[in-house]
Amino acid sequence: MISIKDLTKVFQTKDQEVRAVDELNLSIDKGEIFGVIGYSGAGKSTFIRLLNRLEEPTSGEIELNNENLTGLKKNELRLARQEIGMIFQHFNLLWSRTVFDNIAFPLEIAGVSRKKREERVNELIELVGLSGRGGSYPSQLSGGQKQRVGIARALANNPKVLLCDEATSALDPETTDSILDLLVGINEKLGLTIVLITHEMHVIRKICHRVAVMEQGKVVESGDVLDVFLHPKEKVTKRFVDQVMGDPDREDSLNLIQENYRSGEVIQLHFVGENTNQALISDLSRKFEVDVNILHGKITQTQKGAYGTMLVQLVGDEEVVNQSIEYIRTTSVEVEVSPNA
Numbered sequence: 001m002i003s004i005k006d007l008t009k010v011f012q013t014k015d016q017e018v019r020a021v022d023e024l025n026l027s028i029d030k031g032e033i034f035g036v037i038g039y040s041g042a043g044k045s046t047f048i049r050l051l052n053r054l055e056e057p058t059s060g061e062i063e064l065n066n067e068n069l070t071g072l073k074k075n076e077l078r079l080a081r082q083e084i085g086m087i088f089q090h091f092n093l094l095w096s097r098t099v100f101d102n103i104a105f106p107l108e109i110a111g112v113s114r115k116k117r118e119e120r121v122n123e124l125i126e127l128v129g130l131s132g133r134g135g136s137y138p139s140q141l142s143g144g145q146k147q148r149v150g151i152a153r154a155l156a157n158n159p160k161v162l163l164c165d166e167a168t169s170a171l172d173p174e175t176t177d178s179i180l181d182l183l184v185g186i187n188e189k190l191g192l193t194i195v196l197i198t199h200e201m202h203v204i205r206k207i208c209h210r211v212a213v214m215e216q217g218k219v220v221e222s223g224d225v226l227d228v229f230l231h232p233k234e235k236v237t238k239r240f241v242d243q244v245m246g247d248p249d250r251e252d253s254l255n256l257i258q259e260n261y262r263s264g265e266v267i268q269l270h271f272v273g274e275n276t277n278q279a280l281i282s283d284l285s286r287k288f289e290v291d292v293n294i295l296h297g298k299i300t301q302t303q304k305g306a307y308g309t310m311l312v313q314l315v316g317d318e319e320v321v322n323q324s325i326e327y328i329r330t331t332s333v334e335v336e337v338s339p340n341a
């Protein structure tokens with residue numbers, strides 16, 4: 001649906017040239033929630049602003065539904081932009097307009113009649129959970145409510161794609177979750193493609209189907225969210241996965257375990273899907289003469305299912321313990337013997 005080829009943006013400042021986005025290639029499917037994560041300065045904001053040409057690319061191409069956005073002239077671009085809604089970290093609402101009039105604004109620009117506008121705005125107010133607040137001004141709303149107005153406004157012209165520029169970064173964790181739930185609901189209900197940028201792996205974990213990791217203007221790693229959680233390749237990706245999966249108690253637990261559980265073998269299991277792990281553990285004790293002691297574990301939910309790690313002690317005859325480890329290697333659960341803290 002969105003195909004990005006060799007997209008490059010070079011900023012020329014007085015004393016240097018900054019390649020904010022550097023020959024970036026990506027393809028984003030219809031109906032998916034695609035996350036781009038990176039640290040400050042990685043080029044995320046520039047990238048997302050290039051997608052609707054708020055920023056002009058230096059070179060490269062962006063195709064939306066086989067239409068080359070980079071080749072469009074100003075008047076053609078105005079129409080194409082109606083296919084692309086955008087929400088912002090600081091909401092960018094018009095402070096002198098009510099909720100209703102903020103949402104109506106893009107419809108006014110598109111020349112929609114007053115009656116149709118009213119119908120559409122009321123529908124959107126309900127969709128984003130702001131019934132009864134149409135007459136309020138932005139200053140009378142909480143951050144989460146302001147972002148709901150932003151979302152309603154972005155959806156007014158029925159876009160095919162919603163771009164989210166750090167849309168929850170200014171919100172507290174609970175409000176963040178409620179806005180992320182709203183985005184998932186909209187994605188499912190309207191089949192809307194969502195592209196978001198963030199520096200928080202929690203956001204990726206909670207709602208994205210696929211993720212790309214950006215560093216120095218380039219995509220250094222990308223894939224299904226679960227795969228990236230399970231097999232992060234790049235150092236930067238591992239640091240992001242640790243934001244969610246990092247376990248401050250793990251080192252202490254592992255040291256204690258290694259001191260206190262000297263018999264048998266301590267192993268770490270990495271698994272996808274909550275039941276996979278339970279099934280494996282009962283399978284092991286049925287098939288082999290080993291005791292399986294669960295010592296420490298962490299499980300997290302992603303949009304594509306659960307992912308977890310668990311420290312387990314296998315006690316029994318050395319040969320049987322080794323056989324059971326070999327058995328685990330034949331399953332979908334990954335095993336690490338004598339894991340490091």
Ligand SMILES: Nc1ncnc2c1ncn2[C@@H]1O[C@H](COP(=O)(O)OP(=O)(O)OP(=O)(O)O)[C@@H](O)[C@H]1O
Binds near residue numbers: 011020039044
């Ligand atoms: N208008 C501009 N002029 C010059 N350099 C710019 C401009 N906009 C961005 N840059 C530079 O491009 C690089 C990428 O910036 P960008 O804002 O896209 O990164 P980011 O990943 O979104 O980071 P942040 O989350 O901090 O905004 C940075 O080095 C930044 O200084």
